[in-house]
Amino acid sequence: MNGVSGAMKAMTIKEGLFWAREALHKACERPQFEAELLLAYHLKKERTYLFIHENESFESVKEFKKLIQRRAANEPYEYIVGSASFYDIHLEVEEGVLIPRPETEILIDLVSEIIKKENITRIAEIGVGTGAISVVLARKFPELRIIATDICDTPLKVAGKNIDTFGLNAQIELRKSNLIDEVPEVLELVVSNPPYIAEDFLLESNVVDYEPKEALFGGNVGDELLKQIILDVKARGIKYLACEMGYDQKEPLQEFVNEIDVKSIRFYKDLAGFDRGFVIEF
Ligand SMILES: C[S@@+](CC[C@H](N)C(=O)[O-])C[C@H]1O[C@@H](n2cnc3c(N)ncnc32)[C@H](O)[C@@H]1O
Numbered sequence: 244m245n246g247v248s249g250a251m252k253a254m255t256i257k258e259g260l261f262w263a264r265e266a267l268h269k270a271c272e273r274p275q276f277e278a279e280l281l282l283a284y285h286l287k288k289e290r291t292y293l294f295i296h297e298n299e300s301f302e303s304v305k306e307f308k309k310l311i312q313r314r315a316a317n318e319p320y321e322y323i324v325g326s327a328s329f330y331d332i333h334l335e336v337e338e339g340v341l342i343p344r345p346e347t348e349i350l351i352d353l354v355s356e357i358i359k360k361e362n363i364t365r366i367a368e369i370g371v372g373t374g375a376i377s378v379v380l381a382r383k384f385p386e387l388r389i390i391a392t393d394i395c396d397t398p399l400k401v402a403g404k405n406i407d408t409f410g411l412n413a414q415i416e417l418r419k420s421n422l423i424d425e426v427p428e429v430l431e432l433v434v435s436n437p438p439y440i441a442e443d444f445l446l447e448s449n450v451v452d453y454e455p456k457e458a459l460f461g462g463n464v465g466d467e468l469l470k471q472i473i474l475d476v477k478a479r480g481i482k483y484l485a486c487e488m489g490y491d492q493k494e495p496l497q498e499f500v501n502e503i504d505v506k507s508i509r510f511y512k513d514l515a516g517f518d519r520g521f522v523i524e525f
Contacts (some may be wrong), residue, residue: 251304256282257297259304263311269447270315272339277320281310284324301308311421317449332382334373334405341398341458343375346513347436347487350520353511354434354485358384361483367392368424368470369435371417374402376434381414390428392420395457422468422475432483433476439489441465466492469475471498477503477525484525490517 254262263278271277283290285307301307313323320343321327327334329343336342354376357363364386368377371391381387393399399417406415416423423433439461440446446459461468469488472497473496476484488496493510499510506524513519 251308253300253302254304255298255300256293259301259307260297263307266308266311266315272316277314278311280320281314281323282307285310317447317452318359319449319453322453329373329375330379330407332378334375334378335408336373336402337397339395339400339455340401340452341372341454343373343397346519348379348485349373349511349513350434350485351376351437353520353522354432355379355383357432357483357485358387361431363431363483364388365428365430366390366432366434367423367430368435369422369426370398370419370437370458371402372398372436374405374415376436377402377415378405378411380434381411382409385414387414389415389434390418390426390430391415392418392426394419394421395455397455398436399459401516423479424475426430430479430481432485433472433481434485435472436487437461437468437472439465439469439492441489460489463489464495465489466495466499469496473503473523476523477505480525482525485520487520488518490519493518496521 258425259282260278264274267274267277279290279293281295281446286301310323319342321336322338325335325337325340327336330348334343338424366389368389368391371377371393377389381389399419403415406412420426440459442460442463469486508521508523510518512520
């Protein structure tokens with residue numbers, strides 16, 4: 244029943260969902276839900292269609308089983324369907340670019356408060372990925388101009404597509420750069436969700452086997468890139484820096500900024516109560 248080879252008979256939607264749920268139960272926390280999402284994607288229908296038409300047959304069973312088997316092998320759902328839901332939008336994703344995470348929405352809200360309070364119009368983002376942060380900020384603040392960097396080509400390509408989709412080319416400029424090395428412009432704020440995981444940290448298969456290493460690992464200890472960003476932003480005389488970080492990095496980063504001259508550092512937590520980032524005013 245689990246194979247995908249050979250000619251395959253049509254199945255009803257109900258049978259397809261049953262098969263898929265069984266195939267997904269090891270890889271997914273919510274196998275029924277993911278089976279429904281993937282069948283709806285496969286049939287190009289809304290999820291609710293499945294419930295109303297459960298006795299209807301579909302022919303392309305082999306292709307559907309291939310999708311399910313990719314997910315059963317831990318490939319993230321977002322790479323399979325090529326899209327990720329983030330904040331109030333859907334962003335295109337593909338292998339080679341980090342799938343945006345819900346906790347990053349908190350970073351956007353904190354940065355939005357500062358932009359509003361200080362009337363900020365010139366910022367940079369380090370490590371643009373899909374463009375998640377820059378696209379949402381540009382949509383919220385039509386006056387905002389963003390220079391968004393990445394060192395890898397795939398994120399720059401994918402971010403470019405997402406910027407096009409939302410018609411934000413006049414607001415966001417992409418630039419291949421290590422951190423802000425290639426951004427000499429005057430800036431008021433830098434935002435970043437950089438790679439911050441320690442190289443030997445054990446990640447789940449759906450992350451480590453599929454998502455790009457350049458987006459995950461920040462160095463031996465993990466916070467090396469974060470510390471470099473702090474130093475670079477300070478050296479450039481930029482007033483604000485807002486970054487996401489790892490749940491165990493508050494103490495070392497607090498010690499690090501104690502050694503340099505900053506006006507204030509405010510750490511924030513994610514919705515699960517873990518330390519998740521900081522805002523520095525220099
Ligand atoms: C954790 S991902 C964040 C992506 C996106 N901003 C988000 O929040 O979903 C980090 C990104 O930083 C990029 N990156 C890694 N090292 C970098 C560096 N030295 N300079 C610029 N970008 C870098 C990676 O390629 C990756 O796209």
